[in-house]
Amino acid sequence: MALKDIAKMKRNDAGISTALGILKQTFGEAFQTGEALREQHAHTTTYIPAQLPDGVLFAKSSDDVQAAVEICAEHKVPIIPFGTGTSLEGGVNAPAGGISIDVSQMNRxxxxxxxxxxxxxxxxxxxxxxxxxxxxxxxxxxxxxxxxxxxxxxxxxxxxxxxxxxxxxxxxxxxxxxxxxxxxxxxxxxxxxxxxxxxxxxxxxxxxxxxxxxxxxxxxxxxxxIPQAITGGVCPFPTLDAAVEAVIYTIQMGLPVARIELVNALQMKAMIEYSGLNFEPTPCLFLEFHGTDNGVAEQADLFNEIATELGGGPFKWSAVQEERTKLWKARHDAYWASLGLRPGAKGISTDVCVPISRLADCIRETEADIEEFGLIAPIVGHAGDGNFHVLLLIDEEKPEEITMAESFVERLNNRALAMGGTCTGEHGIGQGKMKFLEMELGGAVDVMRAIKRSIDPDNIMNPGKIFTL
Missing domain, CATH: 3.30.465.10 (Uridine Diphospho-n-acetylenolpyruvylglucosamine Reductase; domain 3)
Incomplete structure (x- = not known):
């Protein structure tokens, strides 16, 4: 969704003002209205501008939440739930103002x-x-x-x-x-x-x-x-297509793989430099098998045979926890590693998911788009279920780069939908992908609207997310 489409909603200033006073009286220091805290609770790891709530309640129990919701409902004040703030599509923004209910202290x-x-x-x-x-x-x-x-x-x-x-x-x-x-x-x-x-x-x-x-x-x-034994490792491939073919064969053969993660050559380059991995910058699969001592060894060997037939390998695997931990830490640090590809840029993450049979096509065409737009954008994927992420490294101070990123994301989502996929495998819709949800599900979104109106007729619960009313 373009920035111009992320609009503020109409505010209920009178209701918000009244509710702020009641919440402060009810919760004391657990309710805060300082600007710094409000900014933190509109933080999103995306280029979508922050839209601040008017106050933040640090709830300590379900009774706190219930009491706060009753106050907000009476005065028709928006409520935005907040956990750890890792939303990727503007999900914790407050387009109509209102109250952020932070549940991080409800941690029993x-x-x-x-x-x-x-x-x-x-x-x-x-x-x-x-x-x-x-x-x-x-x-x-x-x-x-x-x-x-x-x-x-x-x-x-x-x-x-x-x-x-x-x-x-x-x-x-x-x-x-x-x-x-x-x-x-x-x-x-x-x-x-x-x-x-x-x-x-x-x-x-x-x-x-x-x-x-x-x-x-x-x-x-x-x-x-917890499995009796775990093996994990990394397998390089000469091409992206070969890596995806290995994923398909692995699943078709019924190998009970626990993790099978794809990284493209650019992402692998970043991870090698950031985490000190001893691999070449080619497309790679990160794998993990769970089971018995004999079972995981047999599964790793069988996967190595699959990789070898496709020109990949060798599959370097280990059952030693410290070695596996290093590999998976490198995978989880992919975001930070990628930032080194363009120092000073911000990483904008987006995801789609397609049937596995179309994964190689979708990534190949996406890489062509990246080259056409002149972007630096590494790719990682949960290859076993056809889900992949693109991290666009852009300068947010340059409007032309924001526009370019929006055009790229539009193409990516259109491509995924055309291939029978979805506009988001795991990031959610939030504010950023509302347009693509309508394209993906059509009239089914009207059913969602009907459910929303029946449960939340005043549209106070995280308004302006998923779809418009």
């Missing part, structure tokens, strides 16, 4: 049910905090979007990441949520049972709703047993 791990492989957490718990807590239990939570995001935010944006090819996305790993609706009512969408056919699937409705239907105050998550 309420229960871990070892026998049932699930846990109940508050939304401010981060994925790293949860896995640190679980370490001695023999369990772990597999969804890894890279950033140490809050689990509430990950649920609200239907996040995924490097493990999605084996363990799925947030929609596959959330059993239930507790949420406060726009009228202040608190609901729980399901019990802890692993499956249910009881009524509408309200859990899935809340997962991916980006804070537009309510504020998530508690989440019940599936957990996994």
């Amino acid at each position: 791990i309420i229960s871990v049910n070892d026998s049932d492989l699930d846990c109940v957490v508050e939304p401010g718990v981060t994925r790293e905090d949860l896995n640190t807590y679980l370490r001695d239990s023999g369990l772990f939570f597999p969804i890894d979007p890279g950033a140490n995001a809050s689990l509430g935010g990950m649920t609200a944006t239907r996040a995924s990441g490097t493990n999605a090819v084996r363990y799925g996305t947030m929609k596959d790993n959330v059993l239930s949520v507790e949420a406060v609706l726009p009228n202040g009512r608190k609901i729980t969408t399901a019990q802890r049972a692993r499956k249910s056919s009881a009524g509408y699937d309200l859990t899935r409705l809340m997962v991916g709703s980006e804070g537009t239907l309510g504020i998530i105050t508690q989440i019940t998550l599936k957990l996994q047993g």
